[in-house]
Structure formats: structure tokens, C-alpha cells
Amino acid sequence: MKAAVWHGVKDIRVEDVELKPLKSDEVVVKVAWAGICGSDLHEYVEGPVFIPVDKVDELTGGQAPLTMGHEFSGVVEAVGENVTDVKIGDHVTVNPTVTRERWSDDLNVYDGYSFIGLSCDGGFTTFVNVPAHNIYHLPSEFPLKLAATIEPTAVAVQAIKEGSLKFGDTTAIFGAGPIGCLVTAAAKSAGARKIIVCDLSESRLNKAIEMGATDVINSGQVDAVKEIRKLVPNGVDVAFEVAGVQPTFIQAIHATKPRGTMVVVSIFARPIEFNPMLLTNSGVKVTSTIAYSRQTFKQTVDLVTQHKIEVAPIITKEIALDDIVEEGFETLINDKKQAKILVELSGE
Numbered sequence: 001m002k003a004a005v006w007h008g009v010k011d012i013r014v015e016d017v018e019l020k021p022l023k024s025d026e027v028v029v030k031v032a033w034a035g036i037c038g039s040d041l042h043e044y045v046e047g048p049v050f051i052p053v054d055k056v057d058e059l060t061g062g063q064a065p066l067t068m069g070h071e072f073s074g075v076v077e078a079v080g081e082n083v084t085d086v087k088i089g090d091h092v093t094v095n096p097t098v099t100r101e102r103w104s105d106d107l108n109v110y111d112g113y114s115f116i117g118l119s120c121d122g123g124f125t126t127f128v129n130v131p132a133h134n135i136y137h138l139p140s141e142f143p144l145k146l147a148a149t150i151e152p153t154a155v156a157v158q159a160i161k162e163g164s165l166k167f168g169d170t171t172a173i174f175g176a177g178p179i180g181c182l183v184t185a186a187a188k189s190a191g192a193r194k195i196i197v198c199d200l201s202e203s204r205l206n207k208a209i210e211m212g213a214t215d216v217i218n219s220g221q222v223d224a225v226k227e228i229r230k231l232v233p234n235g236v237d238v239a240f241e242v243a244g245v246q247p248t249f250i251q252a253i254h255a256t257k258p259r260g261t262m263v264v265v266s267i268f269a270r271p272i273e274f275n276p277m278l279l280t281n282s283g284v285k286v287t288s289t290i291a292y293s294r295q296t297f298k299q300t301v302d303l304v305t306q307h308k309i310e311v312a313p314i315i316t317k318e319i320a321l322d323d324i325v326e327e328g329f330e331t332l333i334n335d336k337k338q339a340k341i342l343v344e345l346s347g348e
Helices: 038-046 150-162 178-190 202-211 224-231 246-254 294-305 321-334
Strands: 002-008 011-016 026-035 071-079 091-094 097-099 113-115 127-131 135-137 170-174 194-199 215-218 236-241 256-264 285-288 315-320 340-344
Touching: 002 321, 011 321, 038 321, 071 150, 091 150, 135 294, 150 178, 150 294, 170 178, 170 246, 178 194, 178 202, 194 202, 194 224, 202 215, 215 224, 224 246, 236 246, 246 256, 315 321, 321 340
Parallel strands: 170 194, 170 236, 194 215, 236 256, 256 285, 315 340
Antiparallel strands: 002 011, 026 071, 026 127, 026 340, 071 091, 091 135, 097 113
């Protein structure tokens, strides 16, 4: 079978691979759709970030070269002998996180974590072996194409939780890429009354409006913080930094009300500098998130399949596996109109 295999920076190859033997606690998923994540893009452009190269990952046993893809959905093709709660034919999505504590619903996701598709073989292929406890059932009538967006939506839902965003709160989101737009949709679902999204790209800002933004600001044309303060004079209750650069990190703090919260959601490619007095003089609290609990993932499955968070607008392109490098990774680098590009595998 074909798979998109990471060998190094700018070196992802679509090549023939063999499916590994099925373990007793695993299931085989026939992949229907898989999304290209910003984390995948980081690995392509400047990795390894999460991908284990020099030694085997202690939680997954994986090591490069490996098949990428951690946002995927599909149909169960086979089950291991000890699997009792998953059956052949089930429509499923996959929680790709692997932690030391495997069974708690609200586990400490930072007690060591790895990712299927980054630390071991993932979903950019026809079939993939997945531990049964990473499988989440879907309603059979729910489109598997939309289900491929559940994982990044879980990142957004966890971010909303980390910021303690409440019904009626105001928020500013810095960065209107795929995660920023999903944070926008999650904030709308959570009842935020003012959702201000800042970005340099007009096409991305238009996408943010489609996902639920009440106001958008092109921060390349105006002072974003001043414009936010016109809309919310005392500053927003919660700001989300989803761009991963120093200017937006600082702007997000300045846009937040005294004793409000700023949540870092992005991956930073390099260190940044800021004066801690920005926090001391305002009481703004800074927290961060990258993963999600099993409870959050399950809640996100329900929110998406019940259409309480609408994910369809985030999908901007569908491609074949053979085209994943040029039409996927390279397009995401060069075309800011793109949000979520999905790779069609079985297409079910």
C-alpha cells in the first residue's frame, strides 16, 4: 500500500509500505480522509519537531522514517483478539495522543505525550494500526470527510477550556489559520458575544467570518490592539495567540483586560523575547495548550457530529495521496487562502 513517509526536512515521499502485524489490543482502520495539520507542516519545513529520529519513541515505539498523518477518520477493517468494544465496520475517528496514563478521561496530557502520525505510523495511507483505546465511534450517517477535522477541533475546544471562556465573554484571536478559525468556531459555540480575529490575510479573515467572527482586523494595515480597544475599551476577557510569532504574542497581552487571560495555542518555530512587566503591570495571566484530554476529545466528537461546531467551512481543498507534497504541503506554504487540506484515501 502507498503511504506518505517523512524522511527529513522537505523530504516526504509517497512510497510502498507494509502494514505492521496487528497487536492484540489494536484495530486496523481503513482510512477514509486525513487532514494536513500545521504540526505536519512544521515537520516538513523545519523538522524534526516531534518526530523521533535518533532513538525510538518511548511511548509509541516509532522512529523515522514513518508515515505521517494524525487527523484522520475511517472504517474499522480488523480487530485484535483482545478488543471487545470495537467491531469491523464501525465508523471511527482517532485520538492520536499517546500518554503514560492511558485510561483516565481527564488525564494529565503532559505526563509524557506522543502522537500517532508524528511519533509512529499514522493516517496518510490506506490502512493503519491504532490502539483500540484511541478509537472513538461516530454515527454511521455522519460524513467521514467532516470527521477528519475532529482532532484539530479538539485542540480548539481545549484552548477554550484553558482560557476559561464563559458565555457572554469577549475574545480576540491572533491568527486566522486553520486552528485560529477553529478556535473562532469553538468560541462561538461556547457563547462568546464578541469574537475579534486578527490576521494579515484578507482571505483568512473572510474565512474567520465564515467560522463565526463578529469582527475582523487586518493587522498589517492598522494597529490591531488600538482597534480591539475601540471595540472593547477595557480589553477582551480572553485572547488567543495562534500565529506563533513575537509581535502577536505581545499584542495578545496588550489586548487583554487587566487580570484577563492570554492562551498560547500556536507552535513557535524559534524563541521570542518579551518584558515580563507586561504581565506584572496588568495582571494578565498567560497559559498555553497543545494537546487535549480524552474527555475533551469525546466532547469534541459530540460537538462536531451534533453540528454544534460547524467544521465544513474550514475545508478548502481535497487532494489525492500522490499529490500530497505539491498540492498539500507546498500549497499550504504558498497559498494563504487555504485552511484545511484533506487527503482522500478511500473517500468513504
